[in-house]
Every structure is written in C-alpha cells, then in structure tokens.
Amino acid sequence: MGKRVRLTDETINSHGSRILTDGIDLGQYNRNPVLLYMHERGRVIGTVKDIKVENGEITAELAFDEASELSRQCKKQWEVGSLRMVSIGIDILEMSEDPEKLMAGQTSPTITKSRLFEVSLVDIGANDNAIVMTRDGRQVTLGKGSENPLPQLNHKSNQSMEKNEFKAIALKLGLAETAEESAILSKIGDLTARQAEIEQLKKDKAALELSQITAAVDAAVKENRLTADKRSHFIELGKTVGIESLKTTLEAMSPTARLSRILDRSKDGQPAAGSQATYKKLSEVPEEELKRMRNEDPDEYRRLYKAEYDMGCEF
DSSP, X not given: OOOEEEEEOSSOOTTSOEEOGGGEEOHHHHHSOEEEETTEXXXXXXXXXXXXXXXXXXXXXXXXXXXXXXXXXXXXXXXXXXXXXXXEEEEEEEEEOOGGGOOTTOOSOEEEEEEEEEEEEESSOOTTTSOEEEETTEEEEOSTTOOOOSOOOOHHHHHHHHHHHHHHHHHHTTOOTTOOHHHHHHHHHHHHHHHHHHHHHHHHHHHHHHXXXXXXXXXXXXXXXXXXXXXXXXXXXXXXXXXXXXXXXHHTSOOOOOHHHHHTBOTTSSBOTTOOOOOSSGGGSOHHHHHHHHHHOHHHHHHHHHHHHSSOOOO
C-alpha cells in the first residue's frame, strides 16, 4: 500500500473562505484522475488512485507513470520525502453566506458546491496557500499576497453570525436570548466573582476544620487518650473522616492511667503502705483534680463518692 495524502479538508484558507468536502463533485475527475506538477497543464506526472471521502476530508494515493524525467524525479522525491504535499484544482459552482455554514474568523463565503478537475504535486501545499480555483472562468490562486477575487461577507452576514453567537452565550448564562453584549459581560463578571468567593469559602472552611481537628487531637493527648507520637497520624485521619467522626473516635478511647497511680494502689483499691496520703471523701478533692480523677481513676472516684454519700455510683 502506498502513502496516502490529504487532498483537501474544510479548514479556512488564506482568502478567508473554506470548501465543503461533501459539495465537491468527483464524477468527472474520477474518469480522468490526472496528477500534474505545480498545477501546470502539460506537465502530467501520473495519476491519482483510491480516492476516499470520509470525516470531512478527501484522501488518495499517488501513482507516478515514470514516462518522463520529471515524473521519475518527482517519484523519487516523493519516496524520500522532499516532495510531500499536494493541492487540488476546483471549479466553484455555488457559495453561501448562511451563518450556519460559516466559521469564526471567516471573511469570504463558504464554497458549498464545486467540481474537482485536477490534483497536483506541489513543493508548498496546504489548504491556505496551494489550492487553485476557478470562478466565472477566472483562476483563483490561494497564497500570501495573491489577489482575492472572492466576495467578502457583507456586514449583515457578520452581524447575523455575531448575533447567533451572543444568543447562544446568553442562553447558557441564563439570560434572555436578546441580551446585549454588556449584559453578557456583566453576568460573566458576576459569575467569576462568585466563583472566587466560593473558592475562598472553601479555603476558610478547610482552615477552620484543620484548627478544630488539631485542637481535638491535642486535647486527647493531654487526656492521655493518645500518646504524642500518634498526634500526626490522628490529625491526618481527621482530615479524611472529618471533625465529627474524629471526635467520636477519640471519645471512644479510654484514658491511659498513669503508672505511678497504678503502683500507688493496692489490689483492694486502698492506698498501699508507704504511699502518699489520699483524699478521704469527695468533697476534699479540688475541682480540677475531681475532673481528672473521674476520667483517669474511676475506682478512686467511686471510693470517695461512697465515703461522702454512703452509696455507690455508676457513670
């Protein structure tokens, strides 16, 4: 299988026009698929075969006849890649300024119907500078600096295209289809500002939640629910599960009793011999110590409660 090459597609050319692929008539050319060199009559170097129209473009393969020195040279240059482009010659049959057939940036009408009459191997080729067209018997060559005999889109067509674009944008923004450009720009500005506010709120919320998570973990460390080496782990956990889930997890963890207090008690819950004196009843315990005792030493709390009120307690 030889190299396939794109003959044409529907992009905008250097004269601000474009050619609709489906509107190109290939009937006559298929009967005489001549391959020229640089669009010059009399310089035939082969034929074009396996022409395909698909996906908005026309592709084909080149077959060099090698009947002339030029054809043999072109074939060799084609094979090594120093010549690699082609362009088409068409007759323009119909053009349209219908906004639905125009693209942004287009300045000349769209060529909706045309007739392919030749394909050429060229040194510089592309839709914007190598296609040769004829209109009313006059050749139209696309290239930088070349005269443009194609008509320009009238102001009314440009206005119609802009109006359709504004209409589509307005509707997407939730405005009436008749909204003016100033209203559209104002709406876009409002949406941009609102988006910035939302992003800032997200950042503020994340900072507040991180502060709450850190405070909850530090409190758990202070209450001996966690050891200090686990602090970073539980802060990261809070970022994942959220502050409420983290609090639930920390509250479910029992404080670890201090070793000195455990050793300071005998098996029956009374002070061990030689240990530091303890409180005799609950009312003797300072308020801060009472809170700590309730969390860290519930057995001592229950003993003092019974001594104070002559009854047990559960919590």
